[in-house]
Amino acid sequence: xxxxxxxxxGMNNSRRPGFSWQKEDLLKHAAAARALVSWHNLVSHIxxxxxxxxxxxxxxxxxxxxxxxxxxxxxxxxxxxxxxGKGAVRGSIxxxxxxxxxxxxxxxxxxxxxxxxxxxxxxxxxxxxFHSSCPFRTTTLQFAVGDAGSGSPMHFHQDAVNxxxxxxxxxxxxxxxMSAMSRLHPLDAVNCSVEEVEQCYSGACVLEQEAGDxxxxxxxxxxxxxxxxxxxxCAATEFA
Ligand SMILES: [Fe+2]
Numbered sequence: 001x002x003x004x005x006x007x008x009x010g011m012n013n014s015r016r017p018g019f020s021w022q023k024e025d026l027l028k029h030a031a032a033a034r035a036l037v038s039w040h041n042l043v044s045h046i047x048x049x050x051x052x053x054x055x056x057x058x059x060x061x062x063x064x065x066x067x068x069x070x071x072x073x074x075x076x077x078x079x080x081x082x083x084x085g086k087g088a089v090r091g092s093i094x095x096x097x098x099x100x101x102x103x104x105x106x107x108x109x110x111x112x113x114x115x116x117x118x119x120x121x122x123x124x125x126x127x128x129x130f131h132s133s134c135p136f137r138t139t140t141l142q143f144a145v146g147d148a149g150s151g152s153p154m155h156f157h158q159d160a161v162n163x164x165x166x167x168x169x170x171x172x173x174x175x176x177x178m179s180a181m182s183r184l185h186p187l188d189a190v191n192c193s194v195e196e197v198e199q200c201y202s203g204a205c206v207l208e209q210e211a212g213d214x215x216x217x218x219x220x221x222x223x224x225x226x227x228x229x230x231x232x233x234c235a236a237t238e239f240a
Contacts, residue, residue, distance in 0.1 A: 015115065015117065015118050016115050016116045021165040021166045030109045031063065032065070033109050036061055047096055048098070067145070068145070094146060097145045097146060100141065101121070101141040117163070124137060125137070127161055137240065138238070139238045141235070141237050145233045147230040148228055148232070149226070149227065150227045151225045152223075153182045154182040154200040155222065155223065156179040156180075158238050158240060160237065160239070161216050163235045164211050164234050165234055168228040168232060169225055170207070170228055171205075171225055172200075173222070174221065174223070175222075178202075186224050200222075201224070204224075208228070
């Protein structure tokens with residue numbers, strides 16, 4: 001069953017007319033941003049994988065420019081596309097450029113977030129679906145870009161919102177009583193045992209997010225994400 005009750009559609013949040021989030025603009029404004037990315041062609045990349053016990057040697061520091069200019073390594077199967085949502089990405093290995101954004105660690109992306117989205121760490125939530133008197137402040141900011149087949153395994157944290165800037169995502173959401181922390185990449189679920197998949201995905205609400213949609217993930221709700229189109233770009237923030 002598909003749910004769309006936690007998303008708000010068609011949000012155009014740009015404060016900088018003309019900025020597109022396409023590769024050209026990202027290269028112009030944030031080419032030197034760096035993330036740890038797995039280029040290994042046997043495992044699907046998981047954001048912060050080494051924090052979850054995965055082999056740290058698989059992750060390498062990569063600039064956003066290197067990431068965006070390298071398609072070959074990220075699409076082992078050149079035919080990989082899953083915009084149909086029918087699992088056509090089987091066999092592809094996708095890496096994911098996923099970073100926490102602040103002035104110190106990612107000054108270029110932090111500047112873009114501030115100028116284009118009005119988002120700064122500790123600042124007010126500026127997503128248009130939040131009322132101007134909204135009392136919440138951002139606690140973390142995240143930026144991510146990946147091709148079809150990249151994504152994040154089931155995990156949970158405090159309240160968060162995710163604004164899709166380009167592309168398309170599929171989400172699996174489970175209430176706190178069913179939340180789990182997992183290293184099971186959504187793309188790899190088809191290769192796993194029924195028990196493993198059951199632990200992470202059974203009973204999940206499934207929804208698809210399109211560019212301009214904001215998804216709200218409530219506190220402690222489990223969620224996993226799969227990017228369905230190449231160059232899927234998002235901004236996310238946890239808040240309190
Ligand atoms: Fe998350």
